[in-house]
Amino acid sequence: MSLISATNISVRYGANTVLRNVSLSVEPGEIVTIVGPNGSGKTSLLKAVIGAAQLAAGQVTQKPGLKIGYVPQRLHIDPTLPITVERFMRLTQRVDTKDCANALEAAGVPDLLKRQMSALSGGQFQRVLLARALINRPDVLLLDEATQGLDQRGSAAFYQQIETVRQDTGCAVLMISHELHVVMSASDRVICLNGHVCCEGTPAVVASAPEYRALFGSGTGGALALYRHDHDHDHDHDHACGHEAAE
Incomplete structure (x- = not known):
């Protein structure tokens, strides 16, 4: 079963709805990266999946006995x-x-x-x-913009260490990244969030999605760093919000 599963969750602070009908799952051993602009609800989503934010709607379930490791911003x-x-x-x-x-x-x-x-x-x-x-x-490692304040080289080295940890321990990783240019090469899935899930898929799928480009542009300042691995080719048929991945 999934380590964490969120189904159509919404989170409100007062009259402000910060997350609306968001669904995601984290499977054993996979790395899921959440990207989005400031105020898009990224940290609220992380809090929701560990039970630290009250849900206005929807449901979050965790595998029984799940052990979570958390790296703060x-x-x-x-x-x-x-x-x-x-x-x-x-x-x-x-x-x-x-x-x-x-x-x-x-x-x-x-x-x-x-x-x-x-x-x-x-x-x-x-x-x-x-x-x-x-x-x-832990079974799953949660990282909330854990490279905040590091330079690009330091961020890249930290992300490489996360991939080593995944390989050595088999733990899953759910992380928020504010650095679109250093989205880690090993991400199995990227979720683009802006109060709702705009698009999701492999880094290549998300980078080609119109919803992503509408938020971040298509130039080098907004492009995901696409370091393709062999396993990415197996997922090129994935869809992002109904849009085929670019061949």
Whole structure:
């Protein structure tokens, strides 16, 4: 069964409807990327699927016993607070040093265990947040614009690490990206959101969809980075809002 399934969900804040009749599913081992303009409801959708936002309509179901790892957009720690990476990772969960070390290795930063959090670069900080999310071996990893504040090279390296995590652990990934030019090459599906699902499919399908181009344009500033993998060819028959993928 699907790890997470949302069916025709709507979310309102007061009189403002931020999501309307949105459906999505996350299957074991797949990577789903959500893109959309500011205010399109991306974070509200992520909150809805984990039960952190009240639904005005629709239904969300999770596989029984589902374990979720969450990497936030940002987390502020007082730079004067003396706290090591290991202690930070153990603040809210009972884990031993070996578990912390294994999670850091999975996140690509095996040498940071005894470093002070205040001494980390932005990229290292996000890797530690990733390690913290991985420590309990989740079935699905949720990332809310986890590369916010990183430069393009740092973002690309972080996304490559996410693909490595997927390959090594088999966990699924549901992530929000604000960087249309670095949508990760390994995404199995991209969902373009603007209060509702405008279009979805492989990165190539979404980039060719009129709905996507209406939101982001068709020039290099709005184009998805299309790094085609062999498995993409199997999905070229996918439809995006009824539009055939461009051959």
